[in-house]
Amino acid sequence: MASSWPIAGAPQEAALGSRRVLLAWELGVGYGHSTKLARVGARLRAAGHEVVAACSRPYFSAPLVEAGIPVIAAPETTPPDYRTIPASATLTDSLAQAGLLDPRAMQRSLAGWRAILDRVRPDLVVLDYAPMATLAARNRALRIQTGVGFCLPPQELTAFPLLHTLMPPLARDEDMLAAVNRALAAEGSDGIDRVGALFEGNDAFVTTFPLLDPYADLRQRPADGPLMTEPMRERRADAAGIFAYLNGDGLARPGVLAALCVLGPMLEIYPPGATPACLAALRAAGARVYGEPQRLSVVLARTRLVLHQGNAGIAADALAAGVPQYVLCQHVEHYLNGEAIAAAGVARSRPLFDPRYVPDPTDILAFAEDQDAAHVALAAGRIHRALLEQRPPLEHLVARCLALLSA
Incomplete structure (x- = not known):
């Protein structure tokens, strides 16, 4: 290129x-x-x-x-x-x-x-x-x-x-x-x-x-502060879906694809580098699969929970939008990001790099319904958007x- x-x-x-x-x-x-x-x-x-x-x-x-x-x-x-x-x-x-x-x-x-x-x-x-x-x-x-x-x-x-x-x-x-x-x-x-x-x-x-x-x-x-492409919008009160941003390496880890398929029609996902077999399985489960990056200011506004691998960029985007996060950490930088936002009460951090760990879809769904995390995330979003505006x-x-x- x-x-x-x-x-x-x-x-x-x-x-x-x-x-x-x-x-x-x-x-x-x-x-x-x-x-x-x-x-x-x-x-x-x-x-x-x-x-x-x-x-x-x-x-x-x-x-x-x-x-x-x-x-x-x-x-x-x-x-x-x-x-x-x-x-x-x-x-x-x-x-x-x-x-x-x-x-x-x-x-x-x-x-x-x-x-x-x-x-x-x-x-x-x-x-x-x-x-x-x-x-x-x-x-x-x-x-x-x-x-x-x-x-x-x-x-x-x-x-x-x-x-x-x-x-x-x-x-x-x-x-x-x-x-x-x-x-x-x-x-x-x-x-x-x-x-x-x-x-x-x-x-x-x-x-x-x-x-x-x-x-x-x-x-x-x-x-x-992060160099965002555009300002984030606050998560809507009727936000109900789960948005996932996981690359092909993450989807190939044991149990990840199976857990996402359980989420079914609740799931929207952008999976760069995913294999055709992974994409077919996600679509068969009812997930909406995107082949190109999405405008996160639009997607996160309608999202109840964002699931990602711990990249600093999407972690900051979700933080500013007031959306709770479920982090499947792939390496140390992801782990540090996941642990930091989990300590702030707006995320759950899980060690995908640990070969003993297998994602649990019931844990993902339970966190998506966690009202305390949702309220804390909204408050954190207002604080961080104010920082960006100032x-x-x-x-x-x-x-x-x-x-x-x-x-």
């Missing part, structure tokens, strides 16, 4: 008064990263600036291409089959799985990002879960970090905290710091003095609600980017 940047060699001179912006996305998968960067990039282009994106996963770049933003394929930090640290208790574990214990892999990534920076010569780099791009851009451009809480820890941290107790941490901060500094030294660059510097910038904008931020207690200022996150993020560009 990526398009080549049409400028060969050195960039042409920008129009008078305009500046050049690089959107850089490195780690993580899914359209959430590219969609948010596309929305920011489109606003910066509308303000008269030149914008180009660099993504290490160009197969998720469609939102950027559709926004008219040229896309460059960026280097992948993660070597093929590099999964030697099968743990997730800290962000250090997750970064280790992405290759940040391998100096040679990081050297290749740093060299690739520097080549992109030489070509683009940006005035500002907007970074989304991009630690190697962050290091490569030091002293070369202004940097603003963006991303959900899980992907954007405070840059002041000297160690990444424990996120859960499901398993012990395996990777050590000091080992990662040493590996990163070996890679930087091999490139002729100064080292860093703390792991938080992997997410260092001139500014940082956390694109989620504080409730969904695992580092909320460690930040100097609270998370700024300071719209997208406008605020763009304003902070423009302030850096005008500095």
